[in-house]
Amino acid sequence: MRPIDKGSWPTKDSHATRKRVFNDWTRAIPYLKGRTGRYCHLCELKVSNAMAIEHIKSKKYFPRLQAHWDNFLLICNYCNSHKLATITISPYKKTYYWPHLNNTIMAFDFRITGEIIPNRTYLTTKPQIDRASATIDLYGLDKVVTAQGNSDDRLKDRLEAYKQAIDRFIEFSTGKASIHAIVDNAKNTGFFSVWLKVFNSVPNVKAALIDCLDFHLATTYCFNSTYQPIPRNPTFTADPI
Ligand SMILES: [Zn+2]
Numbered sequence: 001m002r003p004i005d006k007g008s009w010p011t012k013d014s015h016a017t018r019k020r021v022f023n024d025w026t027r028a029i030p031y032l033k034g035r036t037g038r039y040c041h042l043c044e045l046k047v048s049n050a051m052a053i054e055h056i057k058s059k060k061y062f063p064r065l066q067a068h069w070d071n072f073l074l075i076c077n078y079c080n081s082h083k084l085a086t087i088t089i090s091p092y093k094k095t096y097y098w099p100h101l102n103n104t105i106m107a108f109d110f111r112i113t114g115e116i117i118p119n120r121t122y123l124t125t126k127p128q129i130d131r132a133s134a135t136i137d138l139y140g141l142d143k144v145v146t147a148q149g150n151s152d153d154r155l156k157d158r159l160e161a162y163k164q165a166i167d168r169f170i171e172f173s174t175g176k177a178s179i180h181a182i183v184d185n186a187k188n189t190g191f192f193s194v195w196l197k198v199f200n201s202v203p204n205v206k207a208a209l210i211d212c213l214d215f216h217l218a219t220t221y222c223f224n225s226t227y228q229p230i231p232r233n234p235t236f237t238a239d240p241i
Contacts, residue, residue, distance in 0.1 A: 001097070001104035002044055002192045003232065004036045005218040009069040022067040025053045032074035036216045039190050040076035041099045042139050043116075043154045046190030052080040056098070058087050073100070075139075078154050082140030085147045089134075096135040097241065103222040103232040106241040107132045108141075110193040114159050116141045122229075122241055161191035165198040172205065179208045187214045203227070 010020045010031045022028045029051055038047050041054070054073040059066040075083075089095045097107040106122040118132035136142055146152050168185055171177035182205055186195040192215050199205040207227050210219055217223075221232050231241055 001042060001099050001108045002039065002215060003103045003105055003218045003222045004041060004099050004216055005221070006032065006069070006072070006100050007035050019069070022069065022072075025055070025067060025072065028053055028069065028072050029074065032072065036074060037214055039192070039215070040079055041073045042075050042079045043141055043158075044110075044191045044193060045076045045078070045154050045157055046188070047076050050077070051075065052077055054080060054083060056088055056092055057090075061087070073098075076154070078143075078146060078152050079139040079141070081147045082143065083138060085140075086138060088138065095131065096138060097132055098135075100218075101232070103218075103229055103241045105193065105196070105222065106229045106231075108136070108193065110158065110191065110197060112162055114155050114162075128241075157189070158191055158194060161186075161189040161194045162198070164189055165195050169198050169202075172199075172202065179205050183208050183212050187212065192217070 010028075012018045012020050020027075032053075033051070038051070039045065040047060040051070052075050054075040055062075055066060056071050056073060057065050062071075065071040092098075093101060097104050107119055109117050109119040109121075111117060116136055118129040118136075120129070123129050123132055140147065140152075141154070143152050144155050164185055168177045168182045172182060182195075182199070186192065186209060189195075192209065195209055196206060199209060209215070210217060210223055210227050218232070222229060224230050
């Protein structure tokens with residue numbers, strides 16, 4: 001899961017210090033798209049049609065947060081449909097991992113088989129693994145059908161991204177694919193985590209993927225100068241990611 005930075009609460013054009021009102025929360029979508037791209041904050045699917053606002057704390061139980069910028073994520077309709085079937089458990093910051101709060105590239109493993117599982121390279125204790133599993137369950141990140149029983153394109157598109165990434169890896173190994181072409185391909189398919197995993201052993205491609213502005217990664221907080229992932233808030237929390 002891509003770690004992102006939503007930035008601060010958007011302000012009114014006429015009053016740079018006054019927060020924009022999001023009583024209609026769909027009006028936050030253009031701001032989130034502009035700041036974080038067209039990729040689902042949770043599953044990393046590239047979304048060409050309508051995206052949804054996820055209220056981390058539900059509108060039903062926390063009505064005062066329904067227009068609150070900090071409570072928004074930008075997600076695809078598949079993640080949204082699974083979330084609608086359940087609710088976020090409190091305290092949400094300790095129960096789940098979040099792309100705007102944690103370095104989520106360290107929390108989840110996008111496997112070549114299509115599964116998404118807790119990343120045991122970095123998560124070593126049962127509470128950490130349970131926390132990653134809870135996030136996967138909350139949004140049905142590992143599902144193959146939607147909550148309504150329809151085909152879930154997240155798995156299909158994730159596997160397609162893997163196929164293309166491996167094809168480019170083979171081409172790159174034989175001098176037939178440029179770094180620029182690889183990054184362009186990654187932007188097209190989405191699933192940054194898949195591309196990063198396939199090219200993890202190729203430092204210059206890995207660096208180009210992490211530095212690609214289209215992915216809007218919270219690079220400053222989440223990677224060191226040698227492009228290794230680092231804990232996002234080490235002084236704020238003892239959590240390793
Ligand atoms: Zn999604």
